[in-house]
Amino acid sequence: MADSILWFRRDLRLSDHPALVAAAADGAVLPLFVLDDTLLRTAGDTRRNRLLASVRALHEATDGALVIRRGKAEEVVPAVAQELGTSAVHITGEPFPYGRRRDDAVRKALQSTDIELLTTGTPYAVGPGRIVKGDGTPFKVFTPFSRAWRDRGWHSPAGRPTGLRWVRRIDGDALPDTAPDERAGEQAALDRWNDFRESDLGEYDDQRDRPDRDRTSRLSEHLKYGEIHPRTLLDAMKGTRGDGVERFTTELCWREFYADVLWNRPDSAWGDLNDLPMKYDDPDEKFEAWQQGRTGFPMVDAGMRQLLAEGWMHNRVRMITASFLVKHLHVWWPHGARHFLDHLRDGDLASNNHGWQWVAGTGTDASPYFRIFNPLTQGLKFDPQGDYVRRYVPELRHLSGRAAHEPWTQDDGYAQGYPERLLDLGAEREESLARYAAARR
DSSP, X not given: OXXXXXXXXXXXXXXXXXXXXXXXXXXXXXXXXXXXXXXXXXXXXXXHHHHXXXXXXXXXXXXXXXXXXXXXXXXXXXXXXXXXXOSEEEEOOOOSHHHHHHHHHHHHHHHTTTOEEEEOOOSSSSOTTOOBOTTSOBOOSXXXXXXXXXXXXXXXXXXXXXXXXXXXXXXXXOOOOOOOOTTOSHHHHXXXXXXXXXXXXXXXXXXXXXXXXXXXXXXXXXXXXXXXXXXHHHHHTTTOOSHHHHHHHHHHHXXXXXXXXXXXXXXXXXSOSSOOXXXXXXXXXXXXXXXXXXSSOHHHHHHHHHHHHHSOOOHHHHHHHHHIIIIISOBOHHHHHHHHHHHOXXXXXXXXXXXXXXXXXXXXXXXXXXXXXXXXXXXXXXXXXXXXXXXXOGGGTTSOGGGGGOGGGSTXXXXXXXXXXXXXXXXXXXXXXXXXXXXXX
């Protein structure tokens, strides 16, 4: 037996970690995390700080054994491997375009020194690219994918290796200072999952679209950083029936579907999956008003302000705010997707960007472009008493009930400085439909 390296990336946990099991089978394990300047530079402050908090939690979970090195992975990983004198570096598979290119570069650099890069497992219950249609081609529509995904099933969770020993003779760099974040790390993920199972999972199907009640799992950021594996969640629900369990399983499947789409079409990360020659407007002062939550439409503004304040936004409100940008402001979705990724704690390239394309009507959804969310009717339906709006838009707290969604109907609706409406919803809806018709022609 010989010591080996486990290079952590989007798998910042110790339980249900197949690559850790494989590494521990070789002997003692050197846990390594590479602070990749490219990823840190493009992540945005919110996501960068959330990542660093997760790495700090992993450092504590390994009793300080985690070695942190800053630089390019294709230089850092071979250097650490040579310092250790190992013949193997273990990783969890990476499905995203940048990660795949990075791993190819690391593998090539290691091969020159006769060191293997060994891949075990993925961040998904079923690895991207493994579910295909009968003719071997990938699925492009969610519903048949979800049926195939459920039919295929997934492995049981991998337990922690017994007798796990950490290598402690290699020095690392200091982790940049970050504010304490009790929501980061594997234990926080497990605690959140247990709380959700006990209190909200049973009613998830009924309550998940209500931002005023906030009954969602909030597990997306833990899944993003691999602090918990989706297989752990699915296994815990095994044998449990109910609409809430079925809906939550479906939501996990959406995450797997979008990762599969990105695996098969890496160009869809920042381009339309279904190329539609739509006419879009350049971002201007109205785009800035959308970013700041000052459009004059309370449901949109509440969501955008929640994003800036908390680094998170309720999923129903993500759809409403995204539709407003694309269908009412006529701005191409990547501008909004980038803003979301800059500010979301759970910013995930596949889920975020393909969710935006679903709203824009240029992605995987079979429903055509003419689905346009009306922020007023959506607000009245999913936040009927205006509680969500008042929580994030203080200028409207003096308005009770549904009046918070319609300040223009109240004599004192704008008394606290709330901005007037940026546009006419009906006119811009007709403009979007006209542009769609022109694109179809």
